[in-house]
Structure formats: C-alpha cells, structure tokens
Amino acid sequence: MLYEQYAPILQEILIAGDIDMEDTPSRQLGYSLAKTVLQIGSLSPKLKIRSQGLLIDYLEKVQRAFMDAISYEGSHSN
Amino acid sequence: MSDVTILLTAILSLIGGCEAIVTHLETVTPDFIDRLITQVQALVDGQLLVGIESLLSSINKEAASRKSSSASTRSHGDPQLQYLLRTNTRYTNKGEPLGALMIQRHLLKLLEHTCYISCQTTKHEQLGFLPLKGFKDRFSTLSPTVLSAISELAESQIGSIEASADFLKFKTSPHQDLSLSLKATSLRLACITFICGYEININLPSVIKSILVDPTQMAHDDLGPACLDSLAAISMNCHEHASDLNRSLRNYIIHAHDPHSQNLSARVCIAAKRLAWCLSTISNDKIVSTLYSLVNVLTSAPSSTNERGATSLQPRTALSLINFDHRTVASSISLSLKTEDQRQQVFSNVVEAIAEIVYELKDEKIAELMISLLGQKFGRVNDGVDKSLVWGLAKISTIVKEKDYRRILKLHAKVRLDPATANSALTETVLSLFRSMLTIDHGCPSVHG
Numbered sequence: 001m002l003y004e005q006y007a008p009i010l011q012e013i014l015i016a017g018d019i020d021m022e023d024t025p026s027r028q029l030g031y032s033l034a035k036t037v038l039q040i041g042s043l044s045p046k047l048k049i050r051s052q053g054l055l056i057d058y059l060e061k062v063q064r065a066f067m068d069a070i071s072y073e074g075s076h077s078n
Numbered sequence: 079m080s081d082v083t084i085l086l087t088a089i090l091s092l093i094g095g096c097e098a099i100v101t102h103l104e105t106v107t108p109d110f111i112d113r114l115i116t117q118v119q120a121l122v123d124g125q126l127l128v129g130i131e132s133l134l135s136s137i138n139k140e141a142a143s144r145k146s147s148s149a150s151t152r153s154h155g156d157p158q159l160q161y162l163l164r165t166n167t168r169y170t171n172k173g174e175p176l177g178a179l180m181i182q183r184h185l186l187k188l189l190e191h192t193c194y195i196s197c198q199t200t201k202h203e204q205l206g207f208l209p210l211k212g213f214k215d216r217f218s219t220l221s222p223t224v225l226s227a228i229s230e231l232a233e234s235q236i237g238s239i240e241a242s243a244d245f246l247k248f249k250t251s252p253h254q255d256l257s258l259s260l261k262a263t264s265l266r267l268a269c270i271t272f273i274c275g276y277e278i279n280i281n282l283p284s285v286i287k288s289i290l291v292d293p294t295q296m297a298h299d300d301l302g303p304a305c306l307d308s309l310a311a312i313s314m315n316c317h318e319h320a321s322d323l324n325r326s327l328r329n330y331i332i333h334a335h336d337p338h339s340q341n342l343s344a345r346v347c348i349a350a351k352r353l354a355w356c357l358s359t360i361s362n363d364k365i366v367s368t369l370y371s372l373v374n375v376l377t378s379a380p381s382s383t384n385e386r387g388a389t390s391l392q393p394r395t396a397l398s399l400i401n402f403d404h405r406t407v408a409s410s411i412s413l414s415l416k417t418e419d420q421r422q423q424v425f426s427n428v429v430e431a432i433a434e435i436v437y438e439l440k441d442e443k444i445a446e447l448m449i450s451l452l453g454q455k456f457g458r459v460n461d462g463v464d465k466s467l468v469w470g471l472a473k474i475s476t477i478v479k480e481k482d483y484r485r486i487l488k489l490h491a492k493v494r495l496d497p498a499t500a501n502s503a504l505t506e507t508v509l510s511l512f513r514s515m516l517t518i519d520h521g522c523p524s525v526h527g
Contacts, residue, residue, distance in 0.1 A: 024165050026087045030094030038102045052110045058095060059117040063126070065088035070129035072081035 034058070082137050085130065086162040089176050092121075096184040100191045111196050111220075115227045118185045122231070124238075127178035134177050137163065179256040186235065186263040193228070193270065196220060207266050207307050210355060214315045217270045229276040232268035235260060236280055258295060262304035265289075269308040273315045283312060283319050287326050293336040302345050310352035314359050327353050328368060331431045332375060335423045346427050350434035358439060365444065369435065373451050375428045376459055425463045433470035440477050449474060449482055453489045457499040464499055465507045472511050 034055060041051025120126075169176050194205045197216045220228075239261050265285070272282050289295045289305045296302045306327075313323040331349050336342050357365045429452070436448050452467055452474075468490060475486040490508050493499040 024090050024162075026090035027094035030091035031098040032094075034095040034098035035102050038099065038104075042104070048105070049107050052107050053113075055095075055099060056110075056113045056117055059092075059114075059121065062088050062092045062095075063117070063121050065084055066121075066126060066130060069081040069085035069088070070126075070133055072084070 080156065080159060081133060083156070083159050083162055085133055086166060086176060089130075089181060090165070092181065093184050096188045099188055103191065103195060105198075106192060106195050111192050111224055114189060114192055115224060115231070118189050119227065119231060121185055122182050122235070127181065130181070131178050134166075137166070173255050175253065175256070179253055179260060182235065183256055183260045183263065186231070186260060186267070189228070189231070190263050190267055193217070193220065193267070207269075207304075207311075210307070210311050210314055213311050214273050218274050220270075220274070225271050225274055225276050228267050229271035229278050232264045232271065233278050233280055235264040236268060236285065239264070240280075240285075255298070258298040258301040261295075262298070262300040265301070265304050265308050269311050273311060282308075283323060286312070286323070290326055290330045293334075296330075296334070296345060297336055297341070299341070303348055306345075306349050306352045310355050313356040320356065320360065324353065324356050324368075327356065328371070331427055332372070332424055334427055335420055343430065346430050347434050350431035351438050353431070354435040354438035357435075362441075362444075365435075365439065365441075366447065369432060369444070369448060370451075372428050372432050373448075373455075376425060376455050376463065422460075422462045425459060426466045429463065429466040429470040433473040436474050437477055442479065442482075445474055445478050446482055449478070449485055449489075453485070456489070456493045457496065461501060461503060464493060464504055468493070468504070468507050468511060 037051045037054050037058075041048040166176050169180075174180060191205070194207075197219050198205060199216065217225075239257055242257075268278055268280070268282055268285075272278055286305055286309050289301065290309070296305065309323050309327055313320045313327075327349060331346055331353065334342060334346055334349070353368070354365075357368055432448060432452065436445050449471065452471055455467055456464055471486045471489060475483050478486070490511070494505050494508055
C-alpha cells in the first residue's frame with residue numbers, strides 16, 4: 001500500500017529529472033571509445049596511425065549524424 | 079530514431095570524444111593535424127551550425143508549449159527522447175546549453191591541444207601556450223597549410239563572437255561563459271598564426287586592447303589570462319607592436335578595477351608578470367623607467383607630500399651600476415579617478431605590480447632600487463598604501479640577499495614605531511606577515527596576504 005501511495009510521486013521526480021546526476025551514456029561512451037582507441041594506438045607506431053585515423057572517421061560520423069538530423073527535421077516539417 | 083534524438087546523442091558523444099582526446103592524446107602522426115583541421119572546419123561550418131541551432135530552438139519551443147498544457151506533458155511515448163530533453167535542460171541550467179557554441183568550443187580546444195602536441199620538442203615538456211620563450215620557433219614547425227587553416231578558423235570564430243557581442247551585456251545569459259571561453263581559445267590560436275607571420279584579417283592587437291579595457295571579459299577565468307598571454311607573446315615577438323602593447327598592459331595594471339571580481343588581485347599579478355617578461359626583452363633602462371612611472375602613480379596622490387619627488391630619491395650607487403639615465407623616465411600616467419575606492423584600488427594594484435615585476439626579474443640592483451623607493455613611500459600616501467607596501471616589500475624580500483633582507487625588516491620595524499605611520503591596523507598587518515612567513519616554507523606572500 002505504501003508503494004502504491006508513493007510510486008506516482010517517485011515517477012514524477014524521475015521524469016522531472018531531479019535524480020539525473022550522472023553524465024549521459026552517450027557522452028560516457030564517446031569518452032570511453034576515444035580513450036580506448038588512443039590506448040590501443042600507443043602500443044605500436046602502426047596502431048597509432050590506424051587509431052588516429054579512426055578518430056578522424058569518428059568525427060566524420062558525427063558530422064553525418066548532424067546532417068541526417070537536420071535533413072530529417074527538414075523533410076518532416078515540409 | 080527521431081531527428082532530435084540523433085542530434086542530441088551526437089552532440090553528447092562529440093563532447094565526450096573531444097574530452098577524451100584532449101586528456102589522453104600524447105603524440106600525433108604527421109598527417110593527423112591536417113586531417114583534424116579539415117574535419118573541424120566541416121563541423122564548425124556556419125550553415126551546419128545554423129541548422130543545428132534551428133532544430134534545437136524548435137525543440138525548446140515545443141517543450142515550452144507542452145508545459146503550458148499539463149495533460150500533454152507526457153504525451154511523448156519515447157523515453158529515450160524524454161531523457162535527452164531533460165538532459166538538454168540540465169546542461170542549459172548549468173550554463174552549458176547543448177548547441178553550436180558547445181560544439182565550437184570543444185572542437186577548437188581539441189585543435190589547440192593538438193597544435194601544442196605537434197610542436198612539442200621534448201616528451202616531458204609542459205604542453206600549453208606558455209612558455210613564451212622560443213614561442214615563434216616552437217610554432218613555426220607547423221606546416222604553412224596548417225597555419226593558414228588555423229588562421230582562417232580563428233579569425234572566423236573571433237569575428238562571429240564579436241558580431242554577436244550582446245551576450246556580454248547580460249551576465250545571466252547561459253551563452254556568456256561559453257562564448258568567452260571560445261573567444262579565449264580562438265585568441266590563442268590567432269596569436270600563434272599572427273606571430274608565425276600569417277596575415278589575419280582582424281587587427282589582433284586591437285582585439286586584445288579592446289578586451290583589456292572590458293572588465294567583464296578580463297574577469298573571465300579563461301579569457302583574461304588568454305588575453306594577457308597573447309599580448310605578451312606578440313609584444314615579445316613582434317617588436318613593432320611592443321611599445322603600444324606594453325603601454326596598454328601597464329595601463330590595465332593601474333586601472334584594473336572590478337568590485338565584483340574576486341580574482342582581480344590574481345589577474346593584476348599575472349599582468350605584472352607578463353609586463354616583466356615583455357620589458358626584459360627590451361632593456362634594463364626600459365624596466366627601470368616603467369617601474370619609475372608606476373612609483374610616480376603613488377607620488378601623484380593628492381595627500382602625498384611633494385617635498386621630494388620620486389626622481390630625486392635615487393640611490394646613486396644602484397643607478398650608476400645600471401647606467402640609468404633618469405631623463406628617460408616614462409611619461410607620467412594620467413589618472414582620472416572618481417572615488418576613493420578607485421584611488422585605493424589603483425595604489426594597491428601599483429604596489430602589487432611593482433613587487434611582482436621585481437620578484438619575476440630577480441635582479442639584485444633593481445630590487446635594491448625598488449626597496450629604497452617603496453620604503454620612502456611609507457607615511458606619504460595613506461594607511462591603505464602603507465599596508466600594501468608592507469606586503470609588497472615582503473614579496474621582494476623573498477628574492478634578495480641578506481643585506482637587502484635586513485633593510486626590509488628594518489623598514490617593517492620602523493613603520494610600526496614611527497608616529498607618522500604607526501597604527502594598530504599596520505601593526506597587525508606586519509605581525510600577520512611575520513606569522514605567515516613562519517608558516518610558509520616556500521613561495522611568497524601576496525600583497526593582500
């Protein structure tokens with residue numbers, strides 16, 4: 001009964017975002033991926049070239065994501 | 079996945095990725111910086127950023143209209159989207175709205191860090207804009223295409239910030255901190271290309287001088303130091319601008335006044351240190367004449383006695399040894415001070431700056447000269463200046479030999495006993511100085527304790 005009484009309040013708090021204190025998964029994942037790629041790259045010169053190339057590819061993917069989002073919004077608003 | 083979800087996820091991922099690269103990148107391959115610049119240019123392209131901002135503003139408008147109708151607040155069935163929208167609000171509330179400025183700032187910082195790594199000469203060298211010694215040689219190792227591209231990027235970023243400078247008027251704007259931080263990074267990048275001889279379409283010395291006279295920009299933790307470092311770098315490497323920039327820096331030190339800033343004293347110390355670096359590349363005469371002009375600011379106080387001007391208080395031995403011609407004293411600085419608070423701030427800045435310059439130069443003869451000049455100011459201006467002099471001389475005492483150290487101790491003792499200067503506040507100042515000197519192993523006391 002207590003749970004039924006307080007569950008809606010807890011849900012309100014969660015939705016309002018008062019408990020969102022941590023970095024978002026997207027930011028954490030971006031950080032961890034880049035860090036791991038750099039760590040792998042430090043193992044040998046060949047891996048360094050490959051890993052730094054991957055970082056540039058990653059930035060290209062981000063640019064494509066931005067362009068996709070804008071064109072998606074453009075097509076749906078028309 | 080909706081457009082908004084893709085966009086916000088991509089921005090957050092980019093922020094995380096850039097932070098990781100800045101933290102963990104230690105060496106770069108020869109073509110990395112070229113490819114990075116190309117990618118950064120594409121990501122900070124004006125049209126792309128306008129599209130991003132337009133999409134984000136449409137989200138914010140929708141969210142605002144949904145709030146007015148509580149029944150429709152949870153009409154969106156996508157929990158991931160709801161989570162990202164809440165995250166967007168949280169970032170905005172903490173002063174980092176997800177959008178074009180965040181993207182620009184993180185990418186420019188990444189580019190800046192990569193430049194420092196590319197120009198690193200030894201593995202354990204401190205990475206950063208400083209030191210300024212050998213600055214031009216260090217960054218001239220960047221290829222012409224890289225320098226040209228950086229020059230273009232930095233110029234466009236500074237230009238776009240200057241064009242939309244309304245944020246400077248509103249301290250509550252969430253964009254102010256981001257914009258000034260981006261301006262700081264762009265300024266440093268522009269300075270690198272300017273010194274390496276790349277033409278930049280903005281008048282960089284003028285931009286620096288305009289920042290110097292704006293307390294809001296100088297109070298910013300990133301932009302203030304960036305402005306001072308860039309000014310010093312240009313002054314030390316481009317001699318045609320040295321005289322003008324050094325004068326502007328000296329004027330900034332004297333006139334810096336911001337009752338809302340807690341780091342004004344620290345900012346004055348940084349400025350004084352940069353001025354010492356700039357002057358040391360010219361000549362000892364220039365250093366001494368600048369110090370004299372600063373001392374003369376204290377002499378210009380209406381309550382000071384004019385029986386003996388600063389120029390007649392020259393310790394002859396010290397001056398003859400450094401071959402100083404007192405006729406080359408820098409022109410007196412005109413002060414237009416409206417309130418007593420401003421006047422006191424100016425005097426405090428001047429004493430602090432003189433102490434910092436002497437400390438930075440570590441020149442025995444200059445220190446001896448300044449101990450004499452400052453020592454004779456006790457009781458000649460006001461109580462506030464006397465307190466500043468106590469701390470200023472204490473700072474100088476940390477770099478002098480025993481003979482001058484004893485002179486400073488005698489001065490401190492004298493002011494406590496001399497009826498013209500002795501008062502309980504000054505006695506307390508001297509005692510707190512001695513207490514702090516007994517507890518500090520290294521380093522030096524600041525003028526304000």
